[in-house]
Amino acid sequence: MKPLQHIPLLQILFLAQVYSVVSPQKAPRIITLVETVDALLDHNATFICEVDSNPPADISWTRNNEPIYYYDSRYITKANGQMLIIPNVREADSGEYCCIANNWVGQPAKSCGALQLKMKPQIKRHPSNITLLLDSKAVLPCVTLGYPKPDITWIKDEHMIKLSDRVSILDYGALKIHNLRKEDAGQYRCVARNSFGIAFSRPVTIEVQAxxxxxxxxxxxxxxxxxxxxxxxxxxxxxxxxxxxxxxxxxxxxxxxxxxxxxxxxxxxxxxxxxxxxxxxxxxxxxxxxxxxxxxxxxxxxxxxxxxxxxxx
CATH class of the missing domain: 2.60.40.10 (Immunoglobulins)
Structure with a gap:
C-alpha cells in the first residue's frame, strides 16, 4: 500500500483536530432564563429559553413537572424549542413552566418560570331587586371573577356607599345592611376593580316597605x-x-x-x-x-x- 493513500485520512484527522480546537464541545447553558409571564385570559403567553451549547441541545418543556409533548396541540414551539407559545390562555394553563436543555455533554441546564393568569374583572352573579320591611336585614350579592382578585365597592344612587357598623361589604363582595331605614331605599350597583380594569353590575333597587x-x-x-x-x-x-x-x-x-x-x-x-x-x-x-x-x-x-x-x- 502506498503512503500517499493514507493522506486523505490524515487530512480528515487533522481537520477534526483543528475543528475541536476551534469549536470545543460544551454543556448547555441557558443565556435567556425563563421568566414569569403575566397573561390575560384568551390572550397568548410566550416563554423564551435561549440556549448556548455545542453540539446544539435538545430542548424540552414541562408544566408542573409533567412533560409537554411535541405533539400536544395545546402548545406551539419555535426556534428549535427555545420558544414555547400557549395560545388563548385559559384558567387551567396557570402553573410552573420549565425549559430543560440537554446535549449529553455535562449536566442538562434547566430554567423555570410561572404563568400567572390575569383577567379583567367580571360580574359572575348580579344582585337582584329586593323588597323588604323596615328594620329588616338586606343582602345584595355580587360574585366576581378577576386576577388579581378584584376589590369590591358599592354605589347607591351614583354615590359611593359609606361603610359603618350597620352597612358592610362581606368577604365575597355582597352588601349587607342591618336595620333597614327609609333612606336605604334606592338604586344600587356593585363595582369590581383590579389593575386590569373595572366592571359594574346591573343596577338594582331596594324598596323599603313599612x-x-x-x-x-x-x-x-x-x-x-x-x-x-x-x-x-x-x-x-x-x-x-x-x-x-x-x-x-x-x-x-x-x-x-x-x-x-x-x-x-x-x-x-x-x-x-x-x-x-x-x-x-x-x-x-x-x-x-x-x-x-x-x-x-x-x-x-x-x-x-x-x-x-x-x-x-
Whole structure:
C-alpha cells in the first residue's frame, strides 16, 4: 500500500483536530432564563429559553413537572424549542413552566418560570331587586371573577356607599345592611376593580316597605244633637295605606270623607252629623312583603241635649 493513500485520512484527522480546537464541545447553558409571564385570559403567553451549547441541545418543556409533548396541540414551539407559545390562555394553563436543555455533554441546564393568569374583572352573579320591611336585614350579592382578585365597592344612587357598623361589604363582595331605614331605599350597583380594569353590575333597587302606622288619632268630642263634626286621622306606610271609617263597628251612611296625600302620609277627615252617641274608628291598612297590616284608632263622640234612642216602645 502506498503512503500517499493514507493522506486523505490524515487530512480528515487533522481537520477534526483543528475543528475541536476551534469549536470545543460544551454543556448547555441557558443565556435567556425563563421568566414569569403575566397573561390575560384568551390572550397568548410566550416563554423564551435561549440556549448556548455545542453540539446544539435538545430542548424540552414541562408544566408542573409533567412533560409537554411535541405533539400536544395545546402548545406551539419555535426556534428549535427555545420558544414555547400557549395560545388563548385559559384558567387551567396557570402553573410552573420549565425549559430543560440537554446535549449529553455535562449536566442538562434547566430554567423555570410561572404563568400567572390575569383577567379583567367580571360580574359572575348580579344582585337582584329586593323588597323588604323596615328594620329588616338586606343582602345584595355580587360574585366576581378577576386576577388579581378584584376589590369590591358599592354605589347607591351614583354615590359611593359609606361603610359603618350597620352597612358592610362581606368577604365575597355582597352588601349587607342591618336595620333597614327609609333612606336605604334606592338604586344600587356593585363595582369590581383590579389593575386590569373595572366592571359594574346591573343596577338594582331596594324598596323599603313599612306597615301602616297612624300618626294622628281622632279625638273624642261632646257635641249638641245634630251637630256636624269633623274627625281627623292621619296614617303613613309603604305602600300608602288606605283609611276606612266605621261607626260602632259598621259602615257609616250619610257621611263624607276628604282625603289628601302629603308625601307618604294620608290625611283623612270624616264629616258626619251626630244624632246619637257613637264610637268612630279609623282603620289604616296596607299590604306589604310581610303580608297585610291594619291598625286602628277610635274616638267616642257623645251627644248633649235632645236625644231619643230608637228601639221597641
Amino acid at each position: 306597615p301602616a302606622k297612624i300618626l294622628r288619632v281622632p279625638h273624642g268630642k261632646k257635641v249638641p244633637f245634630g251637630t256636624k263634626v269633623s274627625l281627623e286621622c292621619n296614617a303613613t306606610g309603604n305602600p300608602i295605606p288606605t283609611i276606612t271609617w266605621l261607626e260602632d263597628g259598621n259602615t257609616i251612611s250619610g257621611a263624607s270623607v276628604e282625603e289628601t296625600l302629603v308625601g307618604d302620609v294620608t290625611l283623612s277627615v270624616l264629616h258626619v252629623e251626630v244624632k246619637k252617641p257613637a264610637l268612630y274608628t279609623c282603620l289604616a291598612t296596607n299590604h306589604h312583603s310581610g303580608g297585610a297590616n291594619t291598625v286602628k284608632a277610635t274616638a267616642h263622640v257623645t251627644v248633649s241635649g235632645t236625644y231619643i234612642q230608637s228601639g221597641p216602645v
